Amino acid sequence: MDADRRIAAVEEVPEDGTLLVTLRPTDPDAVDDGEGDVGADEDGTPEAEAIITRAAGKVAAFRNYCQHWTDVRLDKDDGAFVRNGEVFCQKHGATFEADSGYCNFGPCEGATLESVGVAVDGDGVYLDDDAYEFVRLGPATRDGDGSGSRIDFTGS
Numbered sequence: 001m002d003a004d005r006r007i008a009a010v011e012e013v014p015e016d017g018t019l020l021v022t023l024r025p026t027d028p029d030a031v032d033d034g035e036g037d038v039g040a041d042e043d044g045t046p047e048a049e050a051i052i053t054r055a056a057g058k059v060a061a062f063r064n065y066c067q068h069w070t071d072v073r074l075d076k077d078d079g080a081f082v083r084n085g086e087v088f089c090q091k092h093g094a095t096f097e098a099d100s101g102y103c104n105f106g107p108c109e110g111a112t113l114e115s116v117g118v119a120v121d122g123d124g125v126y127l128d129d130d131a132y133e134f135v136r137l138g139p140a141t142r143d144g145d146g147s148g149s150r151i152d153f154t155g156s
């Protein structure tokens with residue numbers, strides 16, 4: 001695997017949360033500003049986020065926006081809530097299977113999170129998706145806090 005595409009050690013991906021990373025789409029037109037995880041660097045180049053999950057030993061990655069309201073991020077910089085192998089959206093309580101991204105409960109039941117290709121090689125997790133380049137761990141660059149103005153279950 002190309003060292004430039006190494007995201008993290010497998011052990012750094014929590015089983016009770018998500019690891020947030022910033023990616024750069026290879027096609028800037030492939031991302032939609034309406035997706036809550038899209039930002040832009042200081043040059044205006046679009047960035048997007050992915051959440052890395054680890055459930056029952058399987059590592060997977062998905063774009064960091066809900067399938068119900070796509071402007072809502074699942075991981076708001078401190079890890080999405082994950083329990084029993086399911087990622088929760090704090091806005092309206094949808095649950096997504098952490099290994100497949102399939103929504104098995106909630107207002108977007110039957111939808112699937114947008115997948116980002118990752119692969120495990122040795123003890124590392126690597127980006128394995130030609131649609132993106134790995135930029136860094138942590139959130140995309142954006143104005144404001146990126147969480148939008150809508151109130152969620154946590155009141156934030």
Ligand code: FES
Nearest residue numbers: 066068089092094
């Ligand atoms: S925005 Fe995620 S469940 Fe409604």
